Amino acid sequence: xxxxxxxxxxxxxxxxxxxxxxxxxxxxxxxxxxxxxxxxxxxxxxxxxxxxxxxxxxxxxxxxxxxxxxxxxxxxxxxxxxxxxxxxxxxxxxxxxxxxxxxxxxxxxxxxxxxxxxxxxxxxxxxxxxxxxxxxxxxxxxxxxxxxxxxxxxxxxxxxxxxxxxxxxxxxxxxxxxxxxxxxxxxxxxxxxxxxxxxxxxxxxxxxxxxxxxxxxxxxxxxxxxxxxxxxxxxxxxxxxxxxxxxxxxxxxxxxxxxxxxxxxxxxxxxxxxxxxxxxxxxxxxxxxxxxxxxxxxxxxxxxxxxxxxxxxxxxxxxx
Amino acid sequence: xxxxxxxxxxxxxxxxxxxxxxxxxxxxxxxxxxxxxxxxxxxxxxxxxxxxxxxxxxxxxxxxxxxxxxxxxxxxxxxxxxxxxxxxxxxxxxxxxxxxxxxxxxxxxxxxxxxxxxxxxxxxxxxxxxxxxxxxxxxxxxxxxxxxxxxxxxxxxxxxxxxxxxxxxxxxxxxxxxxxxxxxxxxxxxxxxxxxxxxxxxxxxxxxxxxxxxxxxxxxxxxxxxxxxxxxxxxxxxxxxxxxxxxxxxxxxxxxxxxxxxxxxxxxxxxxxxxxxxxxxxxxxxxxxxxxxxxxxxxxxxxxxxxxxxxxxxxxxxxxxxxxxxxxxxxxxxxxxxxxxxxxxxxxxxxxxxxxxxxxxxxxxxxx
Numbered sequence: 001x002x003x004x005x006x007x008x009x010x011x012x013x014x015x016x017x018x019x020x021x022x023x024x025x026x027x028x029x030x031x032x033x034x035x036x037x038x039x040x041x042x043x044x045x046x047x048x049x050x051x052x053x054x055x056x057x058x059x060x061x062x063x064x065x066x067x068x069x070x071x072x073x074x075x076x077x078x079x080x081x082x083x084x085x086x087x088x089x090x091x092x093x094x095x096x097x098x099x100x101x102x103x104x105x106x107x108x109x110x111x112x113x114x115x116x117x118x119x120x121x122x123x124x125x126x127x128x129x130x131x132x133x134x135x136x137x138x139x140x141x142x143x144x145x146x147x148x149x150x151x152x153x154x155x156x157x158x159x160x161x162x163x164x165x166x167x168x169x170x171x172x173x174x175x176x177x178x179x180x181x182x183x184x185x186x187x188x189x190x191x192x193x194x195x196x197x198x199x200x201x202x203x204x205x206x207x208x209x210x211x212x213x214x215x216x217x218x219x220x221x222x223x224x225x226x227x228x229x230x231x232x233x234x235x236x237x238x239x240x241x242x243x244x245x246x247x248x249x250x251x252x253x254x255x256x257x258x259x260x261x262x263x264x265x266x267x268x269x270x271x272x273x274x275x276x277x278x279x280x281x282x283x284x285x286x287x288x289x290x291x292x293x294x295x296x297x298x299x300x301x302x303x304x305x306x307x308x309x310x311x312x313x314x315x316x317x318x319x320x
Numbered sequence: 321x322x323x324x325x326x327x328x329x330x331x332x333x334x335x336x337x338x339x340x341x342x343x344x345x346x347x348x349x350x351x352x353x354x355x356x357x358x359x360x361x362x363x364x365x366x367x368x369x370x371x372x373x374x375x376x377x378x379x380x381x382x383x384x385x386x387x388x389x390x391x392x393x394x395x396x397x398x399x400x401x402x403x404x405x406x407x408x409x410x411x412x413x414x415x416x417x418x419x420x421x422x423x424x425x426x427x428x429x430x431x432x433x434x435x436x437x438x439x440x441x442x443x444x445x446x447x448x449x450x451x452x453x454x455x456x457x458x459x460x461x462x463x464x465x466x467x468x469x470x471x472x473x474x475x476x477x478x479x480x481x482x483x484x485x486x487x488x489x490x491x492x493x494x495x496x497x498x499x500x501x502x503x504x505x506x507x508x509x510x511x512x513x514x515x516x517x518x519x520x521x522x523x524x525x526x527x528x529x530x531x532x533x534x535x536x537x538x539x540x541x542x543x544x545x546x547x548x549x550x551x552x553x554x555x556x557x558x559x560x561x562x563x564x565x566x567x568x569x570x571x572x573x574x575x576x577x578x579x580x581x582x583x584x585x586x587x588x589x590x591x592x593x594x595x596x597x598x599x600x601x602x603x604x605x606x607x608x609x610x611x612x613x614x615x616x617x618x619x620x621x622x623x624x625x626x627x628x629x630x631x632x633x634x635x636x637x638x639x640x641x642x643x644x645x646x647x648x649x650x651x652x653x654x655x656x657x658x659x660x661x662x663x664x665x666x667x668x669x670x671x672x673x674x675x676x677x678x679x680x681x682x683x684x685x686x687x688x
Contacts, residue, residue, distance in 0.1 A: 067658050085666035109659075119677050120670045122645055125663055208636035289491075290351070311548065312491075313484020 002027075003060040004053065005261070006269065007254030008042060008076060009084065009247070010034060010068035013107025013134060014220060015041045016250040017049045019057065024094055024255065028052040029247050038068040039279045042075055050272025061261030062269040063087075063253035074298055074305055075279055077270035080253070080260040087252030089113050089120045092216045094255055095242050100212040103231065103239065104248070105201070105221035107134040112205045124205040134221045136169045140176070140193065144186060151190065155226025158191030166196025167203075194226040198234045213237050218245040277301055286310055321444055322347050324382035325391045326375050328541040330470060331566050333498045334462035339391075341455045343445030347387040349378050352544040354655065356381060361653060363411055369622035370651055371538035372404055374545055379408060383417040391441075394425035401538075401597060460567075461503050465510040467565045469493045472517055474561070477554030478528035481521045487551060489516045526557060529671050532609035533562035534602045535620030536628055539651050540564045546620050546649075547657045549664070553618075556668050561614070563605040564598075589634050599627030603634055610642035615671045617644060618664075623652035645670060 004019040004027055015038065017030040030049045034041050063080045064073040065087040073081045092099045093115065102113040110133050114122040126133070141148040155161075162184050165175045172193065179189050217231060222245040231239050244251060261267045280299040285292050293310045307315045323339045325332070327349040339346035350356070352374050360377030379390055395402035405423035412419045422441070427434040442452045469490065477486040493513025500509040531553060539545045540562055550560045583594065586604035594600055606617050619635065621628030628648075635646045647667045649660060 067662065083662045083665040083669070085662065086669045117677075119673050120666075121674065122639070123666060123670065124648075125666075208633060292353075311484075311551070312488050313482070314488070316483060 002054075002057045004057040005254040005258045006049075006059050006062040006076070007087075007250040007252065007257060008045075008062070008064050008066075008072055008078070009087070009249035009253060010038050010042060010064070010066040010072050011084070011106055011249070012067060012109075013138075014246075015045055015066075016247040017042075017045045018244075018247050018250040018254055019049060019053055019059070020251060020254045020258075021057075022258070024251070026244060026251070027054065027057060029244065029250075031246060034068075038071060039075060039281075042072050043275050043277075043279070046076065046272050047275045059267065059269045059271075061254075061257035061267045063255075063257030063260070065249050065253040070308070071281075071298070074300075075270075075274065077268040078257070079264060079267050079269070080256045082253060082256050084249045084252075085111060085113060085123055085125065086120070087249045087256065088218065089115060089123075089252070090255050091248040091252035092218065092242070093118050094251075096214055096216060096240065099214050099216050101209075101215040103201070103206075103215060103217045104219040105133055105217075105227075106219045109133060110201055110205055110219075112201075112209055112211075114209055114211075122209060124207075124209065126205055134219070136172075137197075137221065137224065140173065143173075144190075146186075146190075149223070152194070152224035152226035152228070154187050155191040155194045155224075156229060158187040160188050161191035161195050162188045164189070164192040164196040166193075166198075166200035172196060191226060191230075194224070194230040195233070197227065198230040202234060211235060215239045217241050218248045220246050222246070283309070286315065288312070288314065321345065322386050322388045323391060324349050324379075324385075324387040324389070326538075327351060327378055327544075328538065328566070329543060330466050330494055331463060331541075333494060334459050334466055335391075337462055337498075337501075338455065338459040341458075342441060342452070343447055344441075347382045347385045349382050352378060352542060357653060357655070363415065367624065368407075369625050370545065370653070371401065371536065371622055372407070373653075374538070374542070375404065376408055376411060379412060379419065379421075380415070380417065383412070383415075383419050387419060390419055390421045392421060392423050394423040458501075458503060458506070461506050462497065462500070464567050465497055465500075465506050465513075466494065467567045469497065469510060469513045469517070471561075471565065472514055474550050474554055475559060476517055476520065476522060477551070478557045478559050479522035479524060479526055481523055483555055485520045486517065486554065489513075489520055492516055528557050528559045529615045529668065529675070530559045530561070530613070531671070532605065532614045532617045533560055533620065534598075534605045534609075534617055535563075536598050536622050536625055537564055539620045539622055540598075541566070546651060547660045549618065549620070549649075549660070552657070552661065553664060553668075556664065558668060561609075563601065589638060590630075595627050595630050597625065597627030599631040602628060602631035603638065606635060606638050606644065606646060607642065610638070610644040614644065615675065616667065617646045618667070619646055619648040621648060621650050623650045645674070 003022055007018050009016045015032045015034045019027045021027055028049050030045045032041050032045050062076050062078045064078040065082050065084045069081050088104050092102050100115055104111045109126055111125040113120055138148055141151040162179050165171050176189055217239040222241045278301050281296055283294050283296045286295050291311055295307055295315045296309045298306045321344050323344045324347040325335050332348060336346045336348050356374055356377035359380045360373030364373040364376045392405050394405055405421050409421040422437055425433055473486050473490040480486045493516055496509040496512055500506040553560050582601050582604035585607055586600050589603050602619055609617050632648050639646050
C-alpha cells in the first residue's frame with residue numbers, strides 16, 4: 001500500500017486537487033473550474049481524482065486551502081486548513097530548495113512572497129484591484145477570439161510591443177481597443193498588455209520588495225509565455241515556472257496534510273465517494289442584537305455540522 | 321436640538337451621554353452597515369475615500385431619524401479630511417436634509433472659533449457654565465473608561481478558551497458604562513467590567529504574538545470599517561495594540577498637541593515636510609512598535625489615501641532597518657472579509673515562523 005496525501009485548493013476561478021506520495025511526487029491531479037459552486041465542484045473533483053489514482057494508494061491525510069478552505073475542509077474532512085499564501089510558499093520551497101521570491105498570479109488575486117533560508121519573511125497581496133490577474137486575461141482573450149492557452153504565444157511573436165495603460169483593467173481594455181482601432185497588430189498589443197500587467201504587478205504588490213533569484217512564477221497565469229517573457233525582461237533574470245505551476249497551492253496543502261496527519265497519527269478524510277452525500281448550506285439573520293449577523297448553517301444529509309458568521313460566537317458549533 | 325455625530329467604535333456611548341446631558345436630544349448614529357455604505361457611495365464623489373463615504377452615509381441615516389445638527393471635528397493638517405465637513409455640509413444641503421454640520425477645529429489653531437461653537441452648544445442647551453464644564457468632565461471620564469475596557473479586552477482575547485467570551489463580556493461592560501451617570505458610577509462600572517473580563521476562562525500558557533495597528537484614524541477607530549480587525553486577530557490568538565485611541569488622540573492632537581514628538585521619531589525617515597493625515601504617525605508608530613518588541617504591524621489605509629500611500633512607500637525601509645514586518649490593508653467598498661482573513665492568517669503564520677526562527681537561531685538578525 002502506498003500512502004497518499006490529498007490537497008484541495010478552491011479558489012475564485014479554479015478548483016485544484018492533487019494527491020502526492022511521501023516523497024512529494026504527484027500521483028494525480030485535477031484542475032476544474034469552480035463556476036461559483038465550490039461544494040459541487042469539490043464533490044466532482046474528488047470523485048474524478050479517486051478514479052485517476054493508481055490502485056493501492058490510500059489517503060493518509062487531507063488539507064484544504066484557497067478562499068473556500070473552511071467550507072471545503074468540512075466536506076472532505078481535512079486534517080489541516082491553511083491560507084493559500086503559506087501553502088504556496090511551502091510547495092515552492094519543497095520544489096526548489098533555495099527559492100527567494102515567489103510570484104503567484106491566480107484568477108482574481110496576485111501575490112508576492114519573499115523567503116530567506118526557507119522562511120517567509122514578507123509577502124503582499126493585491127487588495128482593491130484585480131487588474132492583471134487571470135480573469136482579466138481570460139476576458140481579453142475571449143474578446144479577441146483567441147483561446148486563452150495560445151494568448152501568451154501571440155505575445156512572443158511581437159516585434160514592437162505597444163504601450164498599454166496597465167493600472168486599471170477597465171482602462172487597459174479601452175487603451176487596447178484604441179490601439180487596435182489605430183491599426184496596431186494583435187501580437188504587439190498582446191505583448192504590450194503583458195508588459196503593462198507586469199508593470200502593474202511590480203508597482204502594486206511588488207513595490208519596495210527585494211526580489212532576488214531564484215524567482216518562481218506560479219499560479220494559473222504562469223502558463224502564459226508572454227507574461228513569463230515580460231517578467232524576465234522587467235526583472236532582468238529568468239523566472240522559473242515549476243512544472244505543476246497551476247496546482248502549487250494544492251501541493252502545499254497536501255504537504256501540510258502529511259505533516260499534520262503524521263503528528264496526529266491518523267486522518268479525518270471522508271473518502272472519495274462523497275458524491276452521494278447531500279451537502280447544503282442555509283443562512284438566517286440573528287435577531288439577538290443590533291449587529292444582525294448573517295449566520296450560515298452547514299448540513300451533511302440534514303445533519304447540522306457547523307455554523308459560522310456570527311460575531312459573538314453564540315451560534316458556533318464544531319467550528320474548524 | 322436633535323444632535324448626532326460620527327460613529328467611531330464605542331465612543332458613541334460617551335457622546336450620547338454628553339449630548340443628552342447638555343440639554344439636547346441625541347440621535348444615536350447606527351453602526352455603519354451595508355445601508356450606510358450604499359447611501360454614502362451613492363451621494364459622495366466617486367473619488368472620495370471610504371471614511372468620507374461612510375460618514376456621509378451615517379449623516380444621511382441620522383437625517384432620516386430627524387437629526388438637526390451634527391457635531392464633528394475639523395482638522396488643520398494638509399489632508400483633505402480637514403475639509404470633509406464643509407463638503408458634507410454642501411452635500412447635505414443639496415439633498416435638503418436641513419442638517420447643520422458644526423465642526424470643532426483644534427483649539428490651538430483657532431481658539432476663538434472653538435469657544436464660539438462651544439458657547440452656542442451650551443446656550444442652546446440651557447446649561448450654566450459650571451454645569452457645562454461638569455458635563456464635559458464626566459464625558460471625558462466616560463471616554464477614558466470605554467477606551468480602557470476596550471484596550472483590556474484586546475489584551476486578554478488571545479487567551480480566551482471559548483471563542484466570543486471576551487467580546488460578549490466587553491459588550492456587557494460597555495452596557496454598564498452606558499448607564500453610569502457620574503464619576504463614581506463610571507469608576508464602579510469600569511471596575512465591574514474589568515472584573516467580568518478577568519473572569520473569562522483563559523489559557524495563560526499561550527504566548528500570543530503582538531501586533532500594532534496603525535493607519536488613518538477613521539478606519540483604525542471604526543471596527544465596522546476595518547472588518548473588526550482587532551477582534552479577528554484576537555481570535556487568531558494575537559494581542560493587538562492600536563496606535564489611536566480617542567483619549568490618546570484627543571490628548572495628543574487637541575489639548576497638549578504632542579505631535580512634535582511623533583515627528584521627531586519619524587524624522588530619520590521623513591525629514592522634508594509634515595505630510596498630512598496620519599502618514600507621519602504611521603511612520604513614527606511603526607518605529608515605536610519595533611522599539612517596544614512588537615512582532616509586526618498592520619497598516620490600515622483607505623484606498624487612495626495619499627498620506628498613507630506616502631507612509632507605505634517608506635515603511636519597507638523601516639521594516640528592513642528594524643526587523644519589523646508590516647502588512648498594509650487598503651480599505652474600500654469591499655465588505656467580504658474572506659480576503660482580509662487570508663492575508664491576516666498568512667501574516668500571523670509569517671510572524672510565528674519568524675519567532676521560532678529567532679528562538680532557534682539566537683544570534684541571527686532576521687532582516688525583512
